[in-house]
Structures are given as C-alpha cells and as structure tokens.
Amino acid sequence: MNQFGENVFILDHPLITHKISILRDKNTGTNEFRQLVEEIAMLMGFVALSDLPMTKVPVETPIETADTYVIAGRKLAIVPILRAGLGMVSGLTALVPSAKIGHIGLYRDETTHKPVEYFCKLPNPIEERIIVVCDPMLATGGSGVDAINLIKKHGGKKIKFVCIIAAPEGVKKLHEEHPDVQIYVGNLDRELNKNAYICPGLGDAGDRIFGTK
Ligand code: URA
Numbered sequence: 277m278n279q280f281g282e283n284v285f286i287l288d289h290p291l292i293t294h295k296i297s298i299l300r301d302k303n304t305g306t307n308e309f310r311q312l313v314e315e316i317a318m319l320m321g322f323v324a325l326s327d328l329p330m331t332k333v334p335v336e337t338p339i340e341t342a343d344t345y346v347i348a349g350r351k352l353a354i355v356p357i358l359r360a361g362l363g364m365v366s367g368l369t370a371l372v373p374s375a376k377i378g379h380i381g382l383y384r385d386e387t388t389h390k391p392v393e394y395f396c397k398l399p400n401p402i403e404e405r406i407i408v409v410c411d412p413m414l415a416t417g418g419s420g421v422d423a424i425n426l427i428k429k430h431g432g433k434k435i436k437f438v439c440i441i442a443a444p445e446g447v448k449k450l451h452e453e454h455p456d457v458q459i460y461v462g463n464l465d466r467e468l469n470k471n472a473y474i475c476p477g478l479g480d481a482g483d484r485i486f487g488t489k
Contacts, residue, residue: 356410413474420437
C-alpha cells in the first residue's frame with residue numbers, strides 16, 4: 277500500500293524506470309521517444325492486466341485432455357485520451373491483439389472551465405468490458421476524471437487507468453473522484469508547476485510523441 281491507498285499502484289519497476297529516464301532526457305528524439313512510450317505501455321499493461329479473469333477450457337494435447345485457461349469475457353477495450361494517449365495504444369494492443377479501441381477527446385472551455393467532449397467513440401457493449409484508459413501524463417487529473425466520467429456515463433464499469441508519469445496532485449484527484457478505478461503509474465513525480473506541467477516530468481508528451489511544437 278502507498279500514500280494514496282487501495283487501487284493505486286506505483287510500479288517503479290527497474291525496466292520501466294530505466295526507459296522513463298530516457299524519455300525524460302530533452303535530447304531524446306521523436307523516433308526513440310515514440311518507441312519507448314510503446315515499450316513502457318507494454319510493460320505497464322503486463323502488470324495492469326495481471327488480474328484479468330480466466331475461464332477453464334478443455335484442450336486436446338497430443339497426450340491427453342488438459343484443463344487450460346484463457347481470458348474470460350468480452351474483448352478488452354483500450355481507450356486512449358487524445359492525443360498523447362494514442363502513443364500507448366500499440367504497446368497495449370501488442371499484449372492483447374483482440375482488444376477493441378475507443379477514443380476520447382476533451383478540452384476545457386476557457387471561460388467555464390468545464391470539460392467539453394469533442395470526440396467519444398467507445399466499443400459496444402462497453403458495460404461488459406474491462407476498459408484500459410491510457411494517457412502518458414496524469415497531471416492535474418482533470419482530463420482523466422472527465423474521461424472516466426464520460427465512460428461511466430456510457431455504461432463503463434470495470435476501468436483501469438494507465439499513465440507513465442503522474443503528479444501526486446493528479447493521482448489524489450483521480451483516486452478521490454473514482455476510487456473504484458485501478459490507477460497504474462510508472463513513476464510518481466514531485467509536483468506540478470504553475471503551468472500544470474509535471475516536475476521533473478518530460479515536457480509535453482503529445483508534442484514529443486508526434487514531433488510537434
Ligand atoms: N501533459 C504533458 O504532456 N506534460 C505534463 O507535464 C503535463 C501534462
């Protein structure tokens with residue numbers, strides 16, 4: 277258990293932390309950055325999906341009938357929060373090629389500060405699927421909270437949130453608003469700065485994945 281309580285998992289795994297350290301380096305170029313985000317997503321997904329329900333199926337081996345186990349239930353839904361979350365999709369689908377992919381796009385209205393949904397397309401029926409929401413950076417927690425509100429509004433129930441780097445403020449907010457959601461964090465950073473960037477962080481994940489700025 278950590279300072280946030282149940283359902284928050286700070287992975288701090290050597291393989292993940294090593295790759296995140298390279299991501300943090302401002303001299304890491306777009307190509308390597310994108311590749312690392314994919315690899316980290318895969319490593320994190322391996323941990324985050326370790327409690328998937330299994331069902332028993334008999335299989336004829338060349339020797340005898342064996343009771344084997346396969347993943348139970350509906351195909352998983354992977355839901356990146358646009359745009360940076362897209363960088364994690366290939367790593368997660370490498371683990372679960374049969375997964376369906378939804379997309380959520382949100383922005384904050386500058387005057388009302390309310391989230392405005394500009395895109396939401398989720399696989400049906402969403403209520404029966406395990407849903408993995410991904411966004412590399414959990415900063416204030418605002419878009420994570422809003423995205424999960426939206427998924428729940430559409431009927432989503434079993435939700436996991438996977439992020440590469442988080443600020444304590446974001447983890448606290450997301451966990452308080454959605455205590456039922458399992459939150460997986462690669463590295464927990466120190467704090468947010470006044471522009472809501474994670475410190476030390478890695479800068480703007482979307483710009484670094486897509487080579488924009
Ligand atoms: N989003 C980013 O891409 N980086 C941050 O530091 C915070 C939010």
